[in-house]
Amino acid sequence: MDLTSDKITIKELLELKKNSMLIVNPEYQRAAVWSENQQKKLIDSVLRGYPLPLIYLHHKKRVIAGMQSEGLEIIDGQQRINALYRFGESALKLFDPVKDDKVARFPSFIKDTPCSWARCDFLSLPDDLKTRFLTTKIFIVKVTTDIEDEARDLFIRLQAGLPLNAQEKRDAWPGGFTELVLKLGGKPEITRHQGHDFFNRHVSKNSKDRGEVRQLCAQICMLFFERLEHGNWSDIGTQKVDDYYYRNLGFDIDSPLVKRLLKALDVAVQLFSNQTSPKLKGHEAIHVILLLDSLIYEYAPNWKTNFIRAYDSFKAKAANDKKQRSGEYWFEYGALTQTQSAEGRTIQRRHAFFVQHMMRELNPLLLDTNRIFGNEEREIVYYRDQKRCAVCKQEIRWQDLEVHHIEEHQAGGQTIIENAVPVHKDCHPKGQKAVEFRLQWLENNKPSESDELLRELGNL
Known part of the structure; x- marks a missing residue:
């Protein structure tokens, strides 16, 4: 196997593909799998002058019926070439880093910089950007071998590297x-x-x-x-x-x-x-x-x-x-x-x-045992009572939760979960309403006769 490093312009690459001199071997190559968003990001990279990874091409010569055929078969780089080709055919409109923020998700330094190709396809690009795109040089490696399996083996080895994971x-x-x-x-x-x-x-x-x-x-x-x-x-x-x-x-x-x-x-x-x-x-x-x-x-x-x-x-x-x-x-x-x-x-x-x-x-001691329920007690009370407000009986969103002392703090009520119920901020009883709430709660939660009997037996 002979390897030759070279550079080729995007224009030359696209002309080779248009004239069927740059092809894919479907026997071992996967189909086009990049999303349109990935393709747009690649073109954006080209226009920003970011370098692209190496493209590997198998240079093949054949003699059939006395006539010679020559072309390039893609070993690695099919998805990049497809993206370049689609944009060259005006089949892609590029991202506007600001207007397409939710999809494109560019970092701030890019969004803060004017983008002259925002929402453009190839035909609508300014002439200087068309030239920049077409004359951008791509680094390639030409592989020459008469053994087809060597090209396939190279393909397998190039794909064997671990891709970057999410983190x-x-x-x-x-x-x-x-x-x-x-x-x-x-x-x-x-x-x-x-x-x-x-x-x-x-x-x-x-x-x-x-x-x-x-x-x-x-x-x-x-x-x-x-x-x-x-x-x-x-x-x-x-x-x-x-x-x-x-x-x-x-x-x-x-x-x-x-x-x-x-x-x-x-x-x-x-x-x-x-x-x-x-x-x-x-x-x-x-x-x-x-x-x-x-x-x-x-x-x-x-x-x-x-x-x-x-x-x-x-x-x-x-x-x-x-x-x-x-x-x-x-x-x-x-x-x-x-x-x-x-x-x-x-x-x-x-x-x-x-x-x-x-x-x-x-059994930790609250720093302020006189008044404040800690965040952990709040969660316990919240789930103990199935997230329901003790006043209106409706479900409470966590953001709207307050914890109410059944026996009011000012009346000597302890800051313990047994003396706590979850309430909405707007339902939190105060003043006379707090007194009425306590009486009603005690009435609704007084122990049954069987509970009293069990307690007495337990004290014997």
Whole structure:
């Protein structure tokens, strides 16, 4: 096999294809699979002067019935050539980086720069851009061999390289959120991105990690920031993570929220530093960090002593129920790590169960025991009462939730979940209405005679 490196203009490439001198061997080549959006992005790259990958062509000569035929068969580069050809035939109209933002999703520095080919096909391009497109040189490798199987073997080897996965593509995005995920999740080949100890030492990873830990880091960041800023539980599937990266190109890596996240990660490292048990799985890491954030800022630090014991207890019970495929730890947690596990509502339900059982073990003291329900108690009360308002009985969106003291705080009511009910902001009873609500609630929830009898028997 002989290999010859060369350069060819797009105009020459298109003329070869038009004259059937540049062909595809359908026996081993796949059909055209690029979407129109991918094709448009390639043409945009050409007009911006971005270099394209090498194209491999099999130079073939044949003598048939005393006549010689010569042409080029595409080994690698079919999708790129098809995109160039379609645009040359005015079958594509290019993206406007601003008007087509939702589909094109260009970074800010491109959207902020005037684009003279926006919404143009080839015929509507200004003359100077037509010339730029046609005279752009493509790097090619011409392969000459009389053994057809050598060309096929080369094709197979060129396709054998691992394509970039979703997170590896995100790592190339500009912006502050990318920088944060690289800094925390780590990319060891980059000196300044060695990663936070939480992800390096305490999160489980496979030996051929290709960004899975950084993806988990991005998902934790999304859940952490959205929950604190908007009270939302984000979906964290592939497309949602992509969208979050795009929406946060201008993310401030020095924001107070980042400092708060770093605090939770630092505390996690302290707590797990002497652990010899298995490293945290992805879902475990998510719930640990979210819970630690609430504990750090809403409770006295007495919980730290018992955190690992409580966590180990939860893990043991979850493992037992998982083996049996039964029990609350399976139905309310384990099964939810396997089905629709990236949906925000699933994560929220799972977290509420995790928090409920961790708090039962930890029994932490609120920093302000006189007044405020912590975020974890709010979630427990919210799910305990099936998300229904105690006043109007309608479903409450998380963003609209307030927690009401049945026995009012000013009347000596304790800030404990047994004295709490969920209400809408607009339904929250105050003044005389709060008194009336308490009386009505006590009437509706007074124990039955059988409950009283059981209690008396239990005191004997």
